[in-house]
Amino acid sequence: MNKNTISAAAVIVGATALALSAPLSASAHITASATSTAAGSYSVITFSVPHGCEASPxxxxxxxxxxxxxxxxxxxxTFWTFDRTMVPLDPPTDDASERTSQVIYTAITPLPSDARDSFELSVKLPMxxxxxxxxxxxxxxxxxxxxxxxxxxxxxxxLTAAEGDGHGHGGGHAEESEAEAETAAADAVPASSTEASGDVLARVLAGAGLIVGAAGLAFGITARRKAAK
Known part of the structure; x- marks a missing residue:
């Protein structure tokens, strides 16, 4: 195999590596996944934090x-404390006069920039x-x-369509629905994780195809040069 053949293959392999790495880095932002997306349902939402601010914890x-x-x-x-910011409800409801406007997690020990963590909130989704x-x-x-x-x-x-009377429960049923949502969170695989895995697999397969193509191209060029000689 001559230098031109090696160079052509190296260019294709390098381009494949860039194609695979760029989407991965671009997708590395904070994401949210939910155990239920039905309007009005109780759901546990997981916020995944994959990295720091550049190299800062x-x-x-x-x-x-x-x-x-x-x-x-x-x-x-375990590694964080949390606090809530409360604001008045205007108008108040029969059950509450204020609501949570923010949840703040503060690190007991800063999260390293090259490590990830996640935070869960149990919420009642809006209609x-x-x-x-x-x-x-x-x-x-x-x-x-x-x-x-x-x-x-x-x-x-x-949101997806509301399911049955999941949006209209009273106090006791609401507590049961919230408990069910928290139980589901322990067993469920977040949809974003599944989608991300499938996306990575697709890019890997595409990259493998390009590498095989590069090898075939290099072999073809070599064969033609030998035939010409």
Whole structure:
């Protein structure tokens, strides 16, 4: 195999590596996945934090709660403390006069920039139409710098149609629904994880195809040169 053949193969392999690595790095932002997306249902939403601010460890995660979510129960995390920001409800409901507008997780020990962690909130999703997007803006505070996960990068879930009377339970049924949601969170595999795995597999297979093609191209060029001689 001559130098030209080797160079051609190296270019194709390098391009394949870039094609595989670029989408992976671009997708490395804070995401949200839910045990239930049915409008009005109780759901445990998991916020996954895959990295710090560039090379700086994460010290706090602040999750903004949409106005139409009135019930929020944070899950404890061994390495973090949490607090809530409460605001008055206007008008108040029969059950509450205020709501949680933010949940703030503060690191006991900063999360290294090359490590990941996750945070769970049990919420009652708002009523809405299938396809409505519920956004949870997140502020990631680091030892140096800050990342605002908003706009196109905002963690969000998409509502599906309401199921039965899941949106109209009273107190006792609501507690049962929330407990069921928390139990489901322990057993369920977040949809975003499955989608991400499938996406990575597709890129790996595509990259393998390009590498095989590069090998075939190199072999063909070599064979033609030998025939010409």
């Amino acid at each position: 994460t010290t706090a995660i602040t999750i903004d709660i949409p106005e139409d979510i009135l019930s929020v129960t944070p899950t404890r995390n 809405g139409e299938a396809g409505d997007v519920v956004e949870f803006p997140v502020t990631q505070t680091c030892e140096e710098g800050q990342e605002l996960w908003v706009g196109e990068d905002v963690p969000s879930i998409t």
